[in-house]
Amino acid sequence: MTAMTHDASDTNTVSDADAGTEFAGWIDELPDGLVVCSRDGTIREVNERLVEMSGYGAEELVGASIDVLVPTRSRDKHAPLRKGFVQGNQARPMGPGMQLSLQRKDGSEVPVEISLSPLSAGDRDGVVAIVRDVTERLRAESVLKTTSDLLTLAGERERIARDLHDTVLQRLFGLGLELQATAIRAQSDVSERIERSVDEIDLIIREIRTAVFTLGSAGREGSLGQELATVTAQAKRVLGYSPRVRMDGPVETAITPEIRTELLASLREALTNIARHAGATEAEVELVATDVLTLRVLDNGRGVPTELGTSSGNGLHNMAERARLLGGGCTLSPRPDRGTELSWWVPLAQ
Structure with missing residues (x-):
């Protein structure tokens, strides 16, 4: 990820590493979980709240399939639904009217609401998902x-x-x-x-x-x-x-x-x-x-x-x-x- 600034005489380029650090900093401030996936469902980025909700470490999630967070019983249905969203390329809530769950590392489930948005960033196109724990609200x-x-x-x-x-x-x-x-x-x-x-x-x-x-x-x-x-x-x-x-x-x-x-x-x-x-x-x-x-x-x-x-x-x-x-x-x-x-x-x- 690259950011550019211009003045009359010079062009300064912020490195991908610096931009990544800045990105990680602000997403960790979010009250909800955030996960960024590639178009094929590979997890690229997660914030601290998502790590906390899932019970996985960030290093365990990055590079893994998003399906590790999908309840086992729903994984077969999830792949075609994910592909349909990528093709539609339009922000929307996931599974409106349905009770969604995130599967934790220990196999337990957390009731969640998920909002999906397409991510257009050149060769980093993919999907951003905001994941909200609704346990207390449902209670x-x-x-x-x-x-x-x-x-x-x-x-x-x-x-x-x-x-x-x-x-x-x-x-x-x-x-x-x-x-x-x-x-x-x-x-x-x-x-x-x-x-x-x-x-x-x-x-x-x-x-x-x-x-x-x-x-x-x-x-x-x-x-x-x-x-x-x-x-x-x-x-x-x-x-x-x-x-x-x-x-x-x-x-x-x-x-x-x-x-x-x-x-x-x-x-x-x-x-x-x-x-x-x-x-x-x-x-x-x-x-x-x-x-x-x-x-x-x-x-x-x-x-x-x-x-x-x-x-x-x-x-x-x-x-x-x-x-x-x-x-x-x-x-x-x-x-x-x-x-x-x-x-x-x-x-x-x-």
Whole structure:
């Protein structure tokens, strides 16, 4: 390679060796790999970045075929493609739309992008290839795609959980209350079958609520107050009036998903029992959270029948069992003036 400078009186010629040194100096500053090949694919020049990427020494690459850097599986196809580029004599990216790889000396591969340019330099005609390592970019794209897929999945899970909670669960609650209201007026054998159906609905509700929390919708179920309002609103169809609701303490944040499920099911049982047995004209629901969560359901009805206790009647038995499984308990007692007080409690995690 020769460079010429002219003035009015003299012509200075820079030697090929000096020009080669200058060329090698600036190509080694490139952030990407560079390889210069002759028209037949013999490597003439490489920069330090290409040496680093390939694992070969510069002295091993210069004079070797460019095919040493081509993955073994692709070498048979590479020769005709290289000849086609030389004949076309036009700069372009190599293999657009394809995932290209450079084969290292140890046989491993590096994902790369390659840009090709024809080199016209007299008897040194050939091809210049710029080789860019895209390992980090592909890794970042993979992480981005994974994140996007996870967000899409999370959104779909949230939608399913929302539909289950806002539609399916509420309809099941309403159906359970309607069945219990029907059981009050039904004959004893029919009433028992209805009670068994209601128990099955309770199991389905538990399973669906477990699925809702598993799907990741626990965070969006922010307001226990809203759920209590829904249950009491549905109970109005059975009672003929709306129970008052009062909460005291950090009820919203203190309860776990498991407690929440059993609490709401027990409240529904308690309100249904008032409709069935109490003959009350008003009822009150109190929730208090300290180190124990206590649910109190009060009514002004006829009081506790002598034959009724937590050991008899499906509803009371179910409430007591729910509390027991969570380490708590359930009692039913007469109020001093008139009516009944049901107390249901479970311990809260400290």
